[in-house]
Amino acid sequence: MLELRNITPEEFERWMRTESRAHGNRFNHDPEALRPHFDLARSIAVVEDGQIVGGSHSHLLEMSIPGGTSVVAGVSNVEVQPTHTRRGIMTQMMRYQIDGIHERGEPLAALFATESAIYGRFGYGVGSVHEQWSIDKAHNAYARRYDSPGRIVFIDPKDIGKELPDVMRRSTEGRPAVFQRAPHHWERDSRDPIHSGGGQGGAFYAAYVEDGRIDGYVNYRTQRPTVLVNELMAATREASAALWRFCFDLDLYERTEAVKRPVDDPMPWMLADPRRLQRSARDGLWVRVVDVRAALEQRGYAASDRLTLEVRDDFCDWNQGCFELEMSPEGASCRPVAGGADLAINVSALASAYLGSATFTTLMHAGLVDEVTAGAVQRADRAFAVPYKPWTPYNF
Numbered sequence: 001m002l003e004l005r006n007i008t009p010e011e012f013e014r015w016m017r018t019e020s021r022a023h024g025n026r027f028n029h030d031p032e033a034l035r036p037h038f039d040l041a042r043s044i045a046v047v048e049d050g051q052i053v054g055g056s057h058s059h060l061l062e063m064s065i066p067g068g069t070s071v072v073a074g075v076s077n078v079e080v081q082p083t084h085t086r087r088g089i090m091t092q093m094m095r096y097q098i099d100g101i102h103e104r105g106e107p108l109a110a111l112f113a114t115e116s117a118i119y120g121r122f123g124y125g126v127g128s129v130h131e132q133w134s135i136d137k138a139h140n141a142y143a144r145r146y147d148s149p150g151r152i153v154f155i156d157p158k159d160i161g162k163e164l165p166d167v168m169r170r171s172t173e174g175r176p177a178v179f180q181r182a183p184h185h186w187e188r189d190s191r192d193p194i195h196s197g198g199g200q201g202g203a204f205y206a207a208y209v210e211d212g213r214i215d216g217y218v219n220y221r222t223q224r225p226t227v228l229v230n231e232l233m234a235a236t237r238e239a240s241a242a243l244w245r246f247c248f249d250l251d252l253y254e255r256t257e258a259v260k261r262p263v264d265d266p267m268p269w270m271l272a273d274p275r276r277l278q279r280s281a282r283d284g285l286w287v288r289v290v291d292v293r294a295a296l297e298q299r300g301y302a303a304s305d306r307l308t309l310e311v312r313d314d315f316c317d318w319n320q321g322c323f324e325l326e327m328s329p330e331g332a333s334c335r336p337v338a339g340g341a342d343l344a345i346n347v348s349a350l351a352s353a354y355l356g357s358a359t360f361t362t363l364m365h366a367g368l369v370d371e372v373t374a375g376a377v378q379r380a381d382r383a384f385a386v387p388y389k390p391w392t393p394y395n396f
Contacts, residue, residue, distance in 0.1 A: 001048070002046055002047070002048055002053075002089065002092065003046070003047045003048075004044060004045070004046055004047075004092065004093065004096045005044075005045060005047065006040055006041055006042075006043050006044070006045070007040055007043045007044075007045045007052075007055070008040070009035070009040065011045065011052065012031055012034075012035050012038070012040070013031040014052060015043070015045055015052055015055055016029070016031060016034065016077075018052045018053075018055060018079065018081065019055055019077045019079045021081070022054075022079035022080060022081050022082065023079060023114070037059075037182075037184060038057060038059075039059070039060065042057060042058050042059070042060070042073075042100075043055070043056075043057045044056045044057065044093055044096060044097055046080070046084075046089055046092070046093055048084070053080070053081045053083070053084040053089070054079060054080040054081060054084060054089045054090070054093055055077060055078075055079055055093075056075065056076075056077055056078045056079070056093055056094075056097055057075070057076050057077040058073040058074060058075045058076070058097065058100075058101065058109065059073070059074040059076060059396055060073065060074075060106070061073075061074040061110075061179055061396055062179070062180075063108070063110060063177065063178065063179055064172070064174075064175060064176050064177065064178040064179075065108075065176050065177075065298070065299055065300075065354075065355065066176050066299050066300045066301075066355070066356060066384075066386050067299055067300015067301070068298065068299075068300060070107060070108055070295070070298055071106050071107070071108070072106065072107075072108040072109065072110050073101045073104075073106045073108070073109040073110070073290070074109075074110055074111070074179070074396040075097065075109055075110065075111035076111065076112075076396070078090075078093075078111070078114075080093075090118070091122075094122045094315075095315070097109075098122070098123075098288070098290060098315065098316060101290050102290050102291060102316070102318070105291075105294075106290060106291075107289070107290055107291040107294040107295040107298065108287060108288065108289060108290060108295055109124075109287070109288040109290050110127060110285055110286065110287050110288070111124065111285075111286050111288075112284070112285065112286070112395055113283070113286050116283055116286075119286050119288075120348050121315075122288070122315055123288050123289070123313060123315045123316065123347045123348050123351075124286040124287060124288045124348060124351065125286065125287060125288075125347075125348035125349055125350070125351030125352040125357075126283045126284075126285075126286060126287075126351075126352050126357055126358070127176075127177050127284070127285040127286055127287030127351055127352065127354075127355045127357055127390055127392070128176070128177035128283075128284040128285040128355065128357055128389075128390035128391055128392040129263055129281055129282070129283055129284055129357060129389075129390075130259075130260045130261060130262065130263065130281070130282065130284045130391060130392070130393075131260075131261045131262075131263055131265070131279050131280065131281050132257070132258065132259050132260070132261070132279070132280050132281075132282070133256075133257060133258040133261055133277055133278065133279055134255060134256070134257045134258075134277075134278040135248075135255065135256055135271075135276055135277045135278065136254060136255050136276065137248065137253070137254050137255065137256070138254075139271075139273050139276035139277075140248040140256065140271065140276075141271070141272045141273070142241070142245070142270050142271065142272060143270060143271060143272040144270075146241055146245060148238065148241070148242040148245070149210055149238060150208050150209055150210030150211075150215070150238060150239070150242060151208075151209055151210075152206050152207070152208055152209075152242060152243070152246050153206065153207055153209055154204065154205065154206050154207075155205040155206065155207050155217065156205075157189075157190045157191075157192070157195040157203075157205060158190050159190075160186055160189065160190050160205055161183060161186035161187055161190055163207070163214060163217075164186070164205070164207075164214070164217050164233075165180070165181065165183075165186060166214075167207075167214050167215065167216060167217055167233055167235060168180060168181065168233050168394075170215075170235035171216065171233035171234055171235045172233070172391070172393070174387060174388055175262070175388040175389075175390070175391055176355040176356055176386060176388070176389075176390040176391075177284070177285050177287075177355050177357075177390035177391060177392045178391065178392060178393070178394075179392065179394055179395075179396045180394075181394050182396075185394075194221075200222075200224070201221065201222050201223050201224075202221065202222060203219065203220070203221045203230070204219070204220055204221075204222075205217060205218070205219050206218050206220070206243070206246060208234070208238070208239040208242045208243050210236075210238060210239070215234065215235045215236045215238070215239040216232070216233055216234035216235060216236065216239030216240065216242070216243050217231075217232070217233055217243070218231065218232040218233075218243045218246070218247060219231040219232075220232075220247060222250075222253065224252060224253060225252075225253055225254040225255055226253060226254075226255045226256070226257055227247050227250055227253045227255070227256045227257070228257050228258075228259070229247055229256065229257065229258035229259070230259060231260075231393060231394075232244070232247075232258070232261075233393075237266070240266065240267065241270065244267055244270070260284070260391075260392075260393050262388070262389055262391035262393075263281060263389050263391075264388060264389045284390075284391070284392045285390070285392040286351075287351040287352075287354065287355060288347075288348075288351060289319070289347055289350055289351050289354060290316065290319075291318070291319070292309075292311050292313075292319045292323055292334070292347070292350070293323060293334045293335070293336070295354065296323065296325050296327075296332060296334040296354075297331075297332050297333060297334045298332075299332065299354065300329070301327040301328060301329060301332060301383045301384065302329065302382060302383060302384070302385040302386075303327075303328075303329070303379075303382045303383045303385070304327065304328035304329070304383075305326075305327060305328075305379050305380075305382070305383045306324065306325070306326045306327070307324075307325050307327075307342045307343065307376060307379060307380055307383070308322055308323065308324045308325070308337060308340055308341045308342045308343075309322065309323050309325060309341060309342070309343050309344075309345060309350075310322045310339075310341035310343065310344040310345070310372075311323060311345060311346075311347055311350060312344065312345070312346045312347065313346075313347040315347075316347070319347055321336055322336065322337050322338065322339050322340065322341050323335065323336055323337065324336075324337045327383050341372050341373075342371075342372055342373040342376035342379075343360065343369055343370065343371060343372060343373075343376050343377065343380060344369070344370040344372060345360075345363070345368065345369045345370075346368060349363045349368035349369060353380070353384055354384075355386075355390040356384065356385070356386030356389060356390055357389070357390050359381045359384075360377045360380040360381050360384065361377050361378070361381055364377050
């Protein structure tokens with residue numbers, strides 16, 4: 001007999017070890033250092049005969065959405081022990097968790113999927129996409145003459161929590177799907193052992209400074225012949241151009257690689273020969289609309305219109321039905337109605353349209369949206385348009 005419940009403080013280390021083992025890892029952290037950052041009332045343990053055989057957790061977070069921010073349940077530590085897979089435990093656990101998120105009044109849930117085929121059946125959809133890049137030094141010239149009004153300086157890792165959070169905020173302003181790095185995560189990163197190791201290679205923080213203000217930074221590692229850009233944040237185009245030029249021109253290295261870049265990053269357009277930039281895209285954040293009405297009312301819109309959406313949600317019956325959405329740049333209202341839909345959409349596809357990862361037109365051509373009223377798809381695209389594509393550079 002399976003029992004689903006919150007974990008107790010005494011079970012925390014065992015719960016964490018179980019989660020690590022399920023993902024093929026050995027747990028090597030200090031549980032007392034981790035426990036303050038886990039609200040045990042938001043934890044789930046699946047218990048059989050006194051043994052934890054599965055579990056999950058959700059952090060109470062704030063995520064950027066079009067026009068503002070939203071409370072979101074950041075789902076993490078999802079696992080089922082290899083001895084108990086293929087028994088429906090994941091479905092029971094997701095049901096238990098989403099019910100709890102809904103009862104707490106949190107309109108959205110989000111997660112990073114280890115396996116991308118799992119979460120669609122629970123109503124999650126792709127919320128953000130990112131790219132990985134690689135370019136050889138012989139082909140990284142800019143198309144236009146580059147003159148920097150600022151300078152590049154190194155930042156001591158112990159100072160990143162003081163110097164860089166504001167830069168990250170300014171660099172991601174107006175972009176959906178972003179979680180700002182928590183203070184204790186900045187502290188953890190500043191103490192990473194990689195900063196104190198000797199020998200070749202290493203991790204470094206360099207910042208772009210103009211008029212006495214830091215307008216961008218890059219966190220990069222070196223492993224000959226490659227410079228690996230882990231994170232590059234730029235609040236101005238001058239900072240972006242200077243920081244990429246710095247990474248491209250480092251002596252002793254013949255290639256630059258970058259991870260988790262936004263799909264609308266301007267850097268490829270700066271290159272004289274953009275074909276030489278190798279690009280591959282993959283899903284980043286997955287989002288679940290837990291409360292359709294609340295989620296649609298808190299989002300910002302680019303145009304005024306009124307549309308009725310028929311939402312299909314087999315997992316959350318409170319979302320199933322038609323919703324009349326009246327929207328404008330000044331705000332929105334949403335209410336359930338008896339029928340007369342303009343569009344019909346599955347809740348997982350709605351999640352992708354919600355953040356702007358995909359347009360309604362794209363989703364329609366993929367067979368995920370049905371246009372009932374002629375022209376409704378184009379109207380929805382205009383209202384849901386976003387100036388920047390969703391990007392999730394940092395995992396919570």
